[in-house]
Amino acid sequence: MTDGGGSEHQWGPAGAGAGDGTHRVTLGDDVLDQYRRFSLYNSPYPAHDAGCAIDLYPGDSDPDAGLATAAPSPVGGTVRETRTVRAPPKPYAPDHDHLLLVDVETPAPLRGLVARILHVAPAVEAGDRVAIGDDLGTLVRAGFFAPWVGTHLHVGFRTAKQNLHRASGSLPIDLGVAVRPLAWDGTGTVVATGETCAILDAPGHPSPGDEWVGIAADDGGVLDGGLPHYETGGVLHGTDESRPTNESPQGAEPAPEGEWSAQSVRLNGDAIGRADGRTIHWGDATVLVDGEPVTGLSLSCARDDGFGAKLICPDRAFAIGDRVRVSIAHQ
Incomplete structure (x- = not known):
């Protein structure tokens, strides 16, 4: 209804x-x-x-x-x-x-x-x-x-x-809304900083105010959650995609034989965790900025012009204008 x-x-x-x-x-x-x-x-x-x-x-x-x-x-x-x-x-x-x-x-x-x-x-x-x-x-x-x-x-x-x-x-x-997945190559320039975080200019919102966007998972959908500083995250699908939100990502890599039933989820080619339904378990993922670890990456859906990748970094300082590359590693 x-x-x-x-x-x-x-x-x-x-x-x-x-x-x-x-x-x-x-x-x-x-x-x-x-x-x-x-x-x-x-x-x-x-x-x-x-x-x-x-x-x-x-x-x-x-x-x-x-x-x-x-x-x-x-x-x-x-x-x-x-x-x-x-x-x-x-x-x-x-x-x-x-x-x-x-x-x-x-x-x-x-x-x-x-x-x-x-x-x-x-x-x-x-x-x-x-x-x-x-x-x-x-x-x-x-x-x-x-x-x-x-x-x-x-x-x-x-x-x-x-x-x-x-x-x-x-x-x-x-x-029940469309959410546009934005591809991101992991690079960006710091445009805002705080005591515990830094905001990048990428991926930029293509039409602020007009639509919801989020950072895309490689196999479809939008990533949501605190990677990996909160235990789980999610891969979301809005009404612009035919697949229900509680199904696993299309084309996702099956778990190796003998592991629990889940699907591998990737960001810019890096494995970030395994999805059971739409819920992602990060496991031992670590967010790296220029090869050095930070607390995490904050992922959500937005429609304002301030959207961009948000680095969680209470133990590491960045300056506005810094050009960085973000990647994900597993032990």
Whole structure:
């Protein structure tokens, strides 16, 4: 079932649970158009392990570029509950976060689900009605964030009968928008730097504001996740590709005989991990910049003109104008 905006909810047999492939939520333009970037896998938070949550960035994903504060609602409906929850204490973030639960009415295909929204200090309370795009409050940084992560809304969906408060258990999320894979040869010039990261000018967005893009895997799809600083990532396929998002990459190299059933995923010829369905396990991958290791490569989908490969490098400094080459190695 799909409405004009493209969001979709597939119901499975009675008794089926989240994450077993029988319940899936598809998010379309009606939800995603109000954000500049999104990611299903680029987080250490447990719900992201299988793409069962999405991080929605109204502003830049780089905290050194300035932190967005507005929190436009991804759904319309009635606020069920708001509560303060504990978060790991960090020097740059408080030891608490906020959870908002919204009984979804719009987009229409998601009606009856409950949206779980984190990282917003609420300006709403139980019983309030909100529409898609309404301000929910103020975006906050929480101890769940790594220092290179900008403010965003963490969003997941559950049925009302599920436990709405535990970290895991949300339904798998698919994309109901086209995402253009951008080929990248691993080279680029540093155009922005922060204390823990550097942004390259490549691959550049060919038409900022008009379409979603991401860095392409060699065998198709867009790469998503923290390579390899978060345990898993994903290879995503939007509506511009006929293959469902939960299938393995076309043409991917089979695992050697005797290894677990998975597919090799490559970036610019370098093996970066093995995909089981759309989820990539990085294994012992190491990101190298000019032959020297850095913490990782941050991968997400974007539609703004600031898009480019993002190096995670808290222990290594780069300067604007540096020309670099990125590669991936395995032990």
